[in-house]
Amino acid sequence: MTPVLEAEGLRVSVPDRRHSNLFGRARQLEIVHGIDLSIAAGEVIGLVGESGSGKTTLGRALIRLVKPSGGKLRFEGNEIATMSEFDLWPLRSQMQMIFQDPYSSLNPRISVGSTLMRSFFVYGRTSSAAARKERTLELLDLVGLSPEIFSRFPHQLSGGQRQRIGIARALALKPKFVVADEIVSGLDVSTQAQILTLLRDLREKLNLTLVFISHDLSVIRVLCDRVVVLQQGNMVESGPCDRVFAAPAAPYTRALIDAIPLPDVDLHWLDEEPPDEPSLRMTG
Amino acid sequence: MSDPVIQIDNLQIRLADGRMLLRGVSVSVSPGEVHGLVGESGAGKSMIGRAILGSLPEGASIYNGRITFDGQNLLEMNRAQHRALMGRDIALIPQDPLMSLNPVRRIRHQMVDLMRLRLGMERREAQRRAIELLDQVSIHDPESVIDLFPHELSGGMRQRILIAMAFAGKPRLIIADEPTTALDVTVQRTVLQVLITMQRQNGSAVLFITHDLGVVAKLCRCVTVLHAGRVLEQGPTSEVISSPVHPYTRALLAATPRFDRPLASLKPIPRSLTESLWAEARTLDHFVGAQS
Numbered sequence: 001m002t003p004v005l006e007a008e009g010l011r012v013s014v015p016d017r018r019h020s021n022l023f024g025r026a027r028q029l030e031i032v033h034g035i036d037l038s039i040a041a042g043e044v045i046g047l048v049g050e051s052g053s054g055k056t057t058l059g060r061a062l063i064r065l066v067k068p069s070g071g072k073l074r075f076e077g078n079e080i081a082t083m084s085e086f087d088l089w090p091l092r093s094q095m096q097m098i099f100q101d102p103y104s105s106l107n108p109r110i111s112v113g114s115t116l117m118r119s120f121f122v123y124g125r126t127s128s129a130a131a132r133k134e135r136t137l138e139l140l141d142l143v144g145l146s147p148e149i150f151s152r153f154p155h156q157l158s159g160g161q162r163q164r165i166g167i168a169r170a171l172a173l174k175p176k177f178v179v180a181d182e183i184v185s186g187l188d189v190s191t192q193a194q195i196l197t198l199l200r201d202l203r204e205k206l207n208l209t210l211v212f213i214s215h216d217l218s219v220i221r222v223l224c225d226r227v228v229v230l231q232q233g234n235m236v237e238s239g240p241c242d243r244v245f246a247a248p249a250a251p252y253t254r255a256l257i258d259a260i261p262l263p264d265v266d267l268h269w270l271d272e273e274p275p276d277e278p279s280l281r282m283t284g
Numbered sequence: 285m286s287d288p289v290i291q292i293d294n295l296q297i298r299l300a301d302g303r304m305l306l307r308g309v310s311v312s313v314s315p316g317e318v319h320g321l322v323g324e325s326g327a328g329k330s331m332i333g334r335a336i337l338g339s340l341p342e343g344a345s346i347y348n349g350r351i352t353f354d355g356q357n358l359l360e361m362n363r364a365q366h367r368a369l370m371g372r373d374i375a376l377i378p379q380d381p382l383m384s385l386n387p388v389r390r391i392r393h394q395m396v397d398l399m400r401l402r403l404g405m406e407r408r409e410a411q412r413r414a415i416e417l418l419d420q421v422s423i424h425d426p427e428s429v430i431d432l433f434p435h436e437l438s439g440g441m442r443q444r445i446l447i448a449m450a451f452a453g454k455p456r457l458i459i460a461d462e463p464t465t466a467l468d469v470t471v472q473r474t475v476l477q478v479l480i481t482m483q484r485q486n487g488s489a490v491l492f493i494t495h496d497l498g499v500v501a502k503l504c505r506c507v508t509v510l511h512a513g514r515v516l517e518q519g520p521t522s523e524v525i526s527s528p529v530h531p532y533t534r535a536l537l538a539a540t541p542r543f544d545r546p547l548a549s550l551k552p553i554p555r556s557l558t559e560s561l562w563a564e565a566r567t568l569d570h571f572v573g574a575q576s
Contacts, residue, residue, distance in 0.1 A: 050468040051439075188324040189495060190553035193539035200547055215468055221543035222550050245543055259469040261498035262542055265522045269502040270477050 002077055004177050004209045005062060007037040010081070011070035012054070012061045031057045033233045034071060039177070039211065044203060046220030046241070047213045048256070049230035058230065059179045059213045063095040064088060076176065093123045096170040100182040102162035106154040112165045113150035116140075119172040135172075142205075143168045144198055160191035164198070171206070181213045196223055217260055221245055229253050287355065288312040289456050289489040290336065295349035297331055297340065297513075304569050305331050305344055307513040313489040313506075315456070318480070320504035320521065321493045322536075328513035329493045333459040336491075337376060338366050354456060371402040375450035377479070379462040381442035385434040391445055392430045395452070403453050417448040420485075421478045440471035444478055451482045458483065458490045464499065476503060497540055501525050509533050511558075512565040531557060 011034055015026035031054045039045055049055045060066045062073070064080055073081035075091060083091075099105040106115060116139055117132045126132045137147055143164040154162060163183055170178055180199075184192040200223065202208055214220050220227055220241070227244050229237040229252065237250040248254045261269065290313050297306040306328045313319045321329040334340050336351055336358065351358040353374065358366065378384045386394055392414065399410035418426035421444040434442055443463060450458055460479065464472040480503065483490055492504055500507050500521060507524050509517040509532065517530040528534045535553040 050470060189497075189536060189539045190324060190558070193541070193550055193552040196541065196547065196550060197552055216541075217469075218541040218543040222541045222545070222547035255470060257543065259473045260543060261473075261496070261502045262544065263497040263501045263525055263537055263540055265501045265525050267502065267505070267521075270473070270480050 003038045004041050004043075004076060005037075005039040006074040007035055007062065007071065008073075009034045009036060009071035010058070010061060010068050010073055012057050012066060013069040014057065014066070028069065030069065031233050032061065035230075035235050037062075037228065037235075037238075039209060041176075041209050042203075042207045043226065044208065044210045044212060044224045046224035046227040047211055047230065048215065048217055048220055048227060050215060050256075052232070053230040054233040055213050055215075055230050056181055059181055059211060060097070062211060063097055063177065063179050065097065093119075093173040094176045096173070096175040096178050098163075098166045098170045098178065098180040098183050101186065102159070102166040102183075103154060105166060106162065108154050111151050111153055112157070113152075116165070116169055116172060119169060123173055125173065139168045139172055142171065142202070144194075158191075159187055160194060163187065163191075163195055167195075167198070167202070171202070174206070177209050177211075179211045179213065182215070183212075184219060185214065185216065192219070199223060217245075217256055218262075229256070286315055288314050288352075289354060290491070291350075291352040292332065292336075293350040293352070295332065295335060295351065296347040297328070297335060297344055298347040300343040300345075304347075304565075305513055306335075307565055307568055308349070309508075309510070309513070309515055311491075311508050311515075311518070313457070313491060315489055316484070316487045317506065318483065318490040318492055318504045320500035320507040321491060321510060322495065322497060322500050322507060323510035324495060324536075326512070327510040329495075329510050330461055331513075333376070333461050333491060333493055336374065336457075336459060337370065371398065372453035373455055374457045374459070375453065375455040377443075377446055377450045377458060377460040377463045379465055381439065381446045382434060384446060385442065387434055390431050390433055391437075395430070395445075395449060398449055399452055413452065414448075417452060418445070420451075420482065421445070421448045422474075423448075438471075439467055440475055443467065443475050447475070447479055447482060451486060451488075454486050455488050458488050459493070460490055461493045462495070465494070465496070472499075497525065497537060509536070512562050514561075514565055514568070516561075532561060 010032060011030060012032040013028035013030045016029035017026055035058060047055045047059060061068050068081045071081065072079060075095065080088060113136055116136045120126045120132045120135055126135060137150065140147060140149055145161060145164050184195050187195065212220065212224055224241055226239065227241050228235055229250065231252050237244060237248065237253045244253060248257060292309060292311045294308045294310055295306050296304065296308050298304050309332060321332060323329045335346060346359060395414040396407060396410045399405045399413060400407065415426045415430060418430060423429050423441065423444055464475050467475060494500060504521050506519065507521045508515055511532055517524055517528060517533045524533060528537060535557055538551040539553050541550055
C-alpha cells in the first residue's frame with residue numbers, strides 16, 4: 001500500500017529576520033535539515049521536540065503551508081514539494097491543519113456555523129445553503145457540540161468548545177491527512193482529557209491519518225502509534241510508542257522522558273542530576 | 285513545629301456584582317515548606333496569591349477572612365506598611381517573565397533598581413549582589429548576561445533572572461504563580477531545581493500555584509486542591525496524591541495523561557461531578573449572603 005504521505009530528505013528554510021538587509025531581504029535560515037518520514041493511512045504519528053526544534057515548521061511543510069527548500073514530498077504519490085499553488089488547489093481540501101490557538105484562528109465577526117459552512121462553499125461540495133447547513137450540523141454532532149453552537153460567535157465559547165470547532169473545520173471536507181499543532185497545550189487538564197478522548201473516538205470512526213505535534217510526551221503516548229523526536233531540526237529517534245517509551249535509543253529522548261514530572265510523589269526527583277546533554281545546556 | 289510564615293483563615297473574595305471568587309479558604313505554610321495550590325482555571329488559586337500581594341483584580345475585594353504574615357494581620361496594614369513587605373519579605377515569581385521585565389532596560393538596571401528601592405542598597409553593592417545572585421541561579425557568565433536585554437535571553441534564562449530577583453531580599457515567603465507553565469519540560473526541570481535550591485538556602489516558605497499535579501508531586505510537601513474557590517482536599521502530598529479521598533482529586537489525577545499508561549486509562553472529569561460541585565458552592569453563597 002502506498003503511504004499517504006512520504007517525505008525524503010525534506011528541508012525547510014525560513015527568512016532569518018535578524019540578518020535582513022536594508023531592503024528587508026533576509027538570508028534563509030534552515031530550520032529542518034533533511035527529514036525522512038513515511039505515513040500510512042490510519043496512522044497517528046506524534047512529533048515531539050522542544051521549542052525551536054522545528055516541529056511546527058516541519059508540520060506546516062508537510063501540508064505545504066510553507067514550501068520546502070529541498071528534498072521530496074509525496075502526497076498519495078503526487079510530488080508536492082515543488083508543485084505550484086494552482087496545481088495544489090485540488091489537493092488542499094485533503095490536507096488540513098488544526099491550529100494551536102483556536103481563538104486567533106477563528107474569525108471573531110462571523111458565527112462559528114458560518115465559518116464551518118464556508119469550507120463546503122469554497123470547495124463547492126454542496127449544492128444548496130440548506131445542504132451546507134445540514135452538513136455543518138452533522139459536523140458539530142461529530143465533535144460533540146450541540147446544535148445551538150451553530151449561531152454562536154467565537155468569544156461566546158469556552159477554550160474546549162473552540163478547539164472542537166477547530167477540529168470540526170479541519171475534518172469538514174473529510175481530509176486524507178491532518179496536522180494538529182499543539183492543540184491541547186493551552187487547555188485545562190479536564191478539557192485536555194476531553195479533547196484527547198474525542199480524537200481517539202474520531203480516529204476510530206474516521207480512520208484518521210494524523211500528525212500530532214506536541215511538546216508533551218505524555219500526551220503523545222496516550223494518542224499516537226509512532227513517535228518522531230526532533231532536536232534542532234534533525235530526527236533523533238523514530239519508532240513505535242511502545243518501544244520508544246520503554247527503551248529510548250537516543251540519549252535526547254531519554255532526557256525528555258526523564259524530565260517529565262509524573263504525578264507520583266517523589267521529593268528527591270529534583271535532586272537527581274539531569275544527564276549531561278550538551279544541547280540541553282544550550283537551550284536552558 | 286514553628287509558627288507558620290503565612291496563615292490564611294477562611295478567606296472569601298467577592299466581585300462587585302456579588303459573585304464569589306473564593307468561598308472560605310484556609311491555608312498555612314511553615315518556614316522552609318513548599319505548599320502546592322492546585323486546581324483548574326477558575327478555581328481561585330491565583331486569587332489567593334493576589335490577595336496576599338494586595339493586587340486583586342478590579343472589582344474584587346476581600347469579603348471576609350484573615351491573612352496573617354509573621355504574626356501581623358496583612359489586611360489591617362496601611363498601604364505603606366504593606367508595600368514595605370513586598371519584594372522584600374514577600375516576593376512573587378510570575379508565570380510570564382517577558383511580561384514582568386521591562387523590555388527596554390538591561391537586566392543590570394532592573395536588578396539594581398529593585399535592590400536600591402526595596403532593600404536600600406547602594407548602587408555598587410547592588411551590582412555586586414546582582415552578579416552574585418545570577419551566579420546562584422546557575423547563569424553562566426553573569427558579568428555579560430547582566431548587560432543583555434530581556435528579549436536576548438531564552439525563556440528559561442528569563443525565569444531564572446526573576447527567581448534571582450525574587451530572592452534578592454531573602455524573602456520569608458515566595459509566591460510562585462505557575463512559574464514553569466510556559467517552559468519546555470527539560471527547561472522546567474532545571475528552573476525548578478534552581479528555585480528549590482534557592483528556597484532551601486534561604487529557608488523561605490513557598491506557595492506554589494500550579495495546575496500540574498506532576499510538579500506538585502515532585503516539589504511540595506503539602507498540597508491544597510481547589511475548585512470553585514473552595515478547598516476540596518488538603519494535606520501532605522504523600523497522602524493527597526497517593527491516596528486521594530475527594531472524588532474531584534481522583535478525577536483530576538485520572539484526567540492527567542501519563543506516558544506510562546495507555547489512553548484507555550485516561551478519563552475526563554465527569555461533568556456531573558463538576559456541576560454538582562459548582563451547585564454546592566453556590567448553595568454555600570446563599571448561606572454566606574444570609575449571614576451578612
